[in-house]
Amino acid sequence: MDILGKRRIWYTISIAVLAVGLLFLAINGLNFGIDFQGGTLLEFKFDQQITNQQVRNVLQDIEIAGDSKIQQSDTQGIQGVIIRTQKLSPEQTIEVEEALRNEYPSTEMLRSESVGAVIGQELRTKALLALLIASVAIVLYISVRFEFRFAIVSIITLLHDVLITLGIFAILGREVNTPFVAALLTIIGYSINDTIVIFDRIRENMKMMHKTSFKELANQAVIDTLPRSINTSLTTLITILAIYLFGGASIKVFMLALFIGMFAGTYSSIFVASPLLVTWTHRITNKK
Amino acid sequence: MRYKQKRLLKLIFIIAIVALAVFLYFNNSINLGLDLRGGSHIVLQAQPTEERSINNEVMSGIQQVIERRVNQLGLSEPVIQREGDDRIIVELPAVDNPNEAINTIGRTAVLTFRNPAGQVLLTGENVKDATADYDEYGRPVVSFQMTNEGAKQFENITRQYIGQKIGIYLDDELLTNPTVQSVISEKGLISGYESVEAAEKDAILIREGSLPVPVEVVQSRTVGPALGEISIRRSLIAGLVGLALVAVYMMFYYRFPGVLAAAVLIIYGVLLMGTLAGLQATLTLPGIAGLILSIGMAVDANIIIFERIKDERKSGKTLRASIDAGFKRAYKTIIDANVTTLITALILAYYTSGTVRGFAVTLGIGVLVSMFTAFFITRNVIDLFTHSNLLQSDAAFGAKRR
Numbered sequence: 001m002d003i004l005g006k007r008r009i010w011y012t013i014s015i016a017v018l019a020v021g022l023l024f025l026a027i028n029g030l031n032f033g034i035d036f037q038g039g040t041l042l043e044f045k046f047d048q049q050i051t052n053q054q055v056r057n058v059l060q061d062i063e064i065a066g067d068s069k070i071q072q073s074d075t076q077g078i079q080g081v082i083i084r085t086q087k088l089s090p091e092q093t094i095e096v097e098e099a100l101r102n103e104y105p106s107t108e109m110l111r112s113e114s115v116g117a118v119i120g121q122e123l124r125t126k127a128l129l130a131l132l133i134a135s136v137a138i139v140l141y142i143s144v145r146f147e148f149r150f151a152i153v154s155i156i157t158l159l160h161d162v163l164i165t166l167g168i169f170a171i172l173g174r175e176v177n178t179p180f181v182a183a184l185l186t187i188i189g190y191s192i193n194d195t196i197v198i199f200d201r202i203r204e205n206m207k208m209m210h211k212t213s214f215k216e217l218a219n220q221a222v223i224d225t226l227p228r229s230i231n232t233s234l235t236t237l238i239t240i241l242a243i244y245l246f247g248g249a250s251i252k253v254f255m256l257a258l259f260i261g262m263f264a265g266t267y268s269s270i271f272v273a274s275p276l277l278v279t280w281t282h283r284i285t286n287k288k
Numbered sequence: 289m290r291y292k293q294k295r296l297l298k299l300i301f302i303i304a305i306v307a308l309a310v311f312l313y314f315n316n317s318i319n320l321g322l323d324l325r326g327g328s329h330i331v332l333q334a335q336p337t338e339e340r341s342i343n344n345e346v347m348s349g350i351q352q353v354i355e356r357r358v359n360q361l362g363l364s365e366p367v368i369q370r371e372g373d374d375r376i377i378v379e380l381p382a383v384d385n386p387n388e389a390i391n392t393i394g395r396t397a398v399l400t401f402r403n404p405a406g407q408v409l410l411t412g413e414n415v416k417d418a419t420a421d422y423d424e425y426g427r428p429v430v431s432f433q434m435t436n437e438g439a440k441q442f443e444n445i446t447r448q449y450i451g452q453k454i455g456i457y458l459d460d461e462l463l464t465n466p467t468v469q470s471v472i473s474e475k476g477l478i479s480g481y482e483s484v485e486a487a488e489k490d491a492i493l494i495r496e497g498s499l500p501v502p503v504e505v506v507q508s509r510t511v512g513p514a515l516g517e518i519s520i521r522r523s524l525i526a527g528l529v530g531l532a533l534v535a536v537y538m539m540f541y542y543r544f545p546g547v548l549a550a551a552v553l554i555i556y557g558v559l560l561m562g563t564l565a566g567l568q569a570t571l572t573l574p575g576i577a578g579l580i581l582s583i584g585m586a587v588d589a590n591i592i593i594f595e596r597i598k599d600e601r602k603s604g605k606t607l608r609a610s611i612d613a614g615f616k617r618a619y620k621t622i623i624d625a626n627v628t629t630l631i632t633a634l635i636l637a638y639y640t641s642g643t644v645r646g647f648a649v650t651l652g653i654g655v656l657v658s659m660f661t662a663f664f665i666t667r668n669v670i671d672l673f674t675h676s677n678l679l680q681s682d683a684a685f686g687a688k689r690r
Contacts, residue, residue, distance in 0.1 A: 090388075090391040090394060090505055093387045108514060110511070110515040111511045112386070113508070114507060115506075116333075116504070119506050126639055127640070133635050133639065137631045137635060138631060178640075179577075185635075185648075189628060192625075193588075193628060193629055197621055225595075231591045232587070238537065239530035239531075239534060239583065239584050242527075243526040243577065247523055258581075
């Protein structure tokens with residue numbers, strides 16, 4: 001199996017997916033949730049099905065949040081709605097709850113979240129900062145344990161995974177919230193983890209196979225670690241899928257992001273990281 | 289005999305570690321976060337006014353007032369703490385009307401002096417200080433002092449209402465309703481208290497009853513107890529289903545070592561819960577996600593070890609030699625792979641707050657426990673069965689395939 005010899009194909013696939021994702025990112029942008037934009041989210045449950053329009057009628061009657069986004073809550077076994085709107089004051093929240101209860105006595109508040117715009121901005125900055133610092137720390141660690149080129153390639157690889165996840169979220173229009181950032185960071189951790197297991201094998205082969213060309217020993221490393229790559233991503237994806245299907249609504253975004261990211265991460269550790277290392281060696285190291 | 293003794297020691301080691309974890313778990317229960325047991329997380333931000341900017345004194349004033357308001361709600365274990373220069377975080381366990389509670393806590397209460405008709409004569413801004421004291425007859429009183437501006441106004445007021453009652457209100461709550469006995473300008477006494485403690489309580493209210501500056505609820509997250517219960521149940525089912533599927537897959541692929549891996553996973557779960565309980569960690573919903581993910585890391589460690597042993601086996605080494613060499617090589621990989629995840633978890637825990645931090649902390653603990661499990665438990669469990677035919681067979685570790 002000559003995986004690294006076909007690196008043009010893998011680069012093309014990655015670039016195509018990235019291009020589509022980035023295009024959607026540029027056009028649609030991300031659907032920032034209230035965590036990053038400020039706003040109020042209310043989730044109510046009823047003992048009968050209440051349509052979005054019924055909820056909107058109540059909201060319009062009290063002239064609060066009449067233009068809010070209303071969505072049926074997809075948590076199984078619960079008939080509920082999620083209302084997203086600009087930030088409401090505690091008084092307004094109480095009014096909404098009371099108005100709904102007057103109309104539908106079984107109304108029960110499951111959760112309410114309210115985030116000011118300033119806090120949203122802060123969370124966004126903090127999240128970006130955390131992502132940046134984590135990346136730098138990882139480059140340093142890998143440079144020390146491996147070589148600088150391994151570090152740069154790992155960073156390109158994890159950027160690849162993060163951008164693909166962001167792109168697919170832009171395509172799907174799914175909400176981006178704080179758990180999403182946590183998911184991105186987990187993806188970074190996993191992506192690096194996956195890449196390192198292969199790099200570790202390349203490092204080992206470099207010591208033991210002096211006469212083999214870098215491309216061949218890297219290819220051997222990828223093939224030798226293939227069962228591990230497949231088994232690990234399969235077991236991880238199984239777990240994520242289980243949580244996605246059985247877990248509550250609030251955890252779904254998190255799991256969807258993880259699923260996309262893990263998938264991209266497994267692909268990139270095999271088809272992007274090691275090929276890039278070979279390209280680097282051919283283009284830069286060998287020219288010196 | 290020597291081998292059997294060693295094996296016994298290893299078995300005792302595993303049982304002792306598991307017993308310790310179980311002991312820790314039952315001795316220190318794991319705290320559930322507000323999102324799992326229901327409750328509210330509120331962030332209040334002080335708003336500077338034209339007269340007053342935000343400083344440390346103003347903030348501790350606000351904190352005291354908020355603490356008093358929260359205590360009035362009569363909840364168990366509320367948390368009130370300062371954050372940054374101008375914020376206060378309040379955490380309330382489940383209440384019946386969380387939004388009303390938030391409303392009460394965040395309101396800018398005003399201390400007022402009112403005449404019998406209820407008209408406001410003077411506000412708390414004019415009170416400079418109030419303390420509990422005893423009067424000349426040894427009766428407990430509240431002694432208060434007006435500001436210069438307030439003294440002039442209060443002199444006029446007391447002259448006008450002498451012999452009548454002037455109520456002191458915090459918002460609409462009547463704190464005390466003393467009768468004006470003489471004209472008061474700068475310093476006055478309120479008598480009629482049964483104890484100095486009662487006087488002290490009112491003194492605090494008069495002194496600090498109103499917020500020095502308005503506060504805004506900049507963030508609030510409330511989870512009803514119903515949702516918390518659903519979340520716990522769901523996560524538990526999800527975790528168990530995930531674990532079971534992974535176990536089945538491992539058994540299918542690695543045969544008997546896969547069974548051992550499943551057993552190690554169960555031990556890992558016990559150790560993890562014991563560690564979390566021992567550290568008195570608070571478990572949140574993202575925290576559970578972090579835990580489930582760390583299970584993935586634990587499985588990965590086992591896969592790396594098994595694949596290494598398989599490789600060694602294929603190169604023709606004996607089982608014992610393969611296990612030794614396999615573990616030795618796997619250690620290095622596992623350390624490098626896990627340290628990067630640990631770095632991410634640490635940075636996440638440091639730079640974020642609230643629920644995401646909960647995720648990072650449990651992920652970090654999970655990775656550490658997973659490394660411990662891979663290095664000590666997996667190794668010993670495998671060693672226990674080195675001489676068993678189940679490990680000797682070619683199908684074990686999936687070595688026969690391909």
